[in-house]
Amino acid sequence: MANPVSFAAFRAWVNLRNEVLILPSRTLALAWTAGALLLPVLQPGPYVLRVAVMTCIFAILAASWDLLSGYAGQVNFGHALFFGAGAYGSSLVSLRLGLSPWIGMACGAVVAGAVGLAVGYLCLRLRGSYLSLATLAFPLIVIGLLFAFPEFSGGEMGVSGVRSLVVSRIANYYVVALGMLVLVFGLWAVADSQFGLVLHAIRDDEVAVRASGLNTTRYKLAAFGISAFTAGIAGGLYAHFMRGAGPSTLETALSFQVIIWGIFGGVATIYGPVTAVFLLYPFTEWLGNFRTLGELRLLIFAVVVLLVLLFMPRGIAPWVRDKIETECPRCKQRNVAWRDSCRLCAAPLRAGAPAARAQSPR
């Protein structure tokens, strides 16, 4: 180890091996990240690249839904509102004011965040099903307003002629993919932090959290704000990729689609909804390639979702994770399912399995 560079590389490799490759779920996350970054190396055609971009955008949307609905338990039936607010906000700002699309996107995200705070404020007193059904109303109110004032919003045709963020197709993909990785891992970190823990607690028992001296109102509003802001970024990316925004960004169908992704993948995991988008969106697009199957696309989609849920009611990602990993009964750390003893505390993982010899203290 004379060379400091090779030593650093060696340390990095050891860290990678001990922290990432030791668990299949982390290995999969690494492979997925690498795949998202290396996709253009395969020289995909414009169609594949387009599907990949849309998948990334919807992955952001699904992950942001999960923070609000999965972690905080404020199940949102109108998540399209934030997406649409971001899309309309960014395209109107960059089109009507003639600003750079980047500034437009930032404005769109801020608008969406503000809308999220407003909806959260209005819904503070509602709980459970009431909250879900009330949130369904907001995007429809906005659609009604958009249709009533077509001079400003473009009415049923929406806004078009927005510039894209960057010129080349590959660069466009990288903007979206990098944004997706940053936002998804960011949301994951938020959900894993102290803040996410409080949200989790609010979902399970809000009264108990309040009794513990935490201001649940502030936490719920923050969840609404962060989730809406992130969804707004997704909406902005969508608007600049599609060169416009239409009422379809606010439709109930999109809200339901997000709910399906979220629950199909597994709620309160962040990675679950992202997995679901990466499985389901390309799948439905691929079905569209066949003439007969194309007409059956939505039908096949619904049947697949229904069948998968019958066998994995908690969602696909937690189901797979439970198959390939087990939790150590003593130290609660996760292990590969086929180990006999815990990799950290050496406790036996299965009944009857011998405990590993105690390791020498590190």
Next chain:
Amino acid sequence: MLQDILVTGLVNGGVYALLATGFSLIFGVARIVNIAHTAFYMMAAYCFYGLLVKVGLGVVPAAVLAVAAVTALSVVCYRLVIEPVRQHEAAVLISTIALALIFQEVMLLAFGGSFLGIPSAVEGVVTVAGVSIPYQRLLILVVAAAVLAAVWYLLYRTRLGLAIRATANDLEVANLMGMHVHRVAMATVAISVALAAIAGVAVAPVFVVDPFMWLAPLVTVLAIVVLGGLGSLKGSLIGALVIGYVEALTVFLLPKGAYLKGAVALSIMVVVLLARPEGLFGVAFEEER
């Protein structure tokens, strides 16, 4: 103008009341937010169309068969799709969304996406106080009133109704008192979908029938039950009339009212919720912990 508003509001309110009562019932008893509720209404309208126009049955047998078939379909769907995942609320929710999508797509394949018209069951108009009301709309009103009265009788004057109300009130205690809660839930599903199917058959000659006709009433019904209070039948009825009249007022009085009718109705729901989070007649459910 005034008479138009009065009549339109009453007729639409009657249809909404049929839909909202069923939705509210199924939520109260089984805690299922049944997104597919209005999809069953759409299925009934198509069934009626098929039997009446394609098969050539009479109006009455076609209507009865359509309602019976859709009710049977709902029980089958409940047993196959909803019951296995009853423990997982989220899974139930998207199962019903998926069911609604499946119905929509199947009807799209079977009948195509075009608007279908159904001949009126009864022709002619009656003129009351200077406003002419087609008999068909009058029929809708009569059917709605009769069916709602029947539901009231079923719920408040029969043993099954007692069991349904008890289960809605407290599932565990009802179970301990010897009620077969699963069977009660299934009966509730059947009753609730039968109400939706009756609504579908009744409105089919007035509205156009197309595979996407379930989405707009779904949102209205959700607004009504939230407005009236989830699980409250009186609330659903009054909420339905309120929303029916609000929509009629918006369409007739505001410029561009047709675009805004949903928005205004939903805004009213939001305002009511802000003042009274459990809806107008809602019982604040016990903290479910």
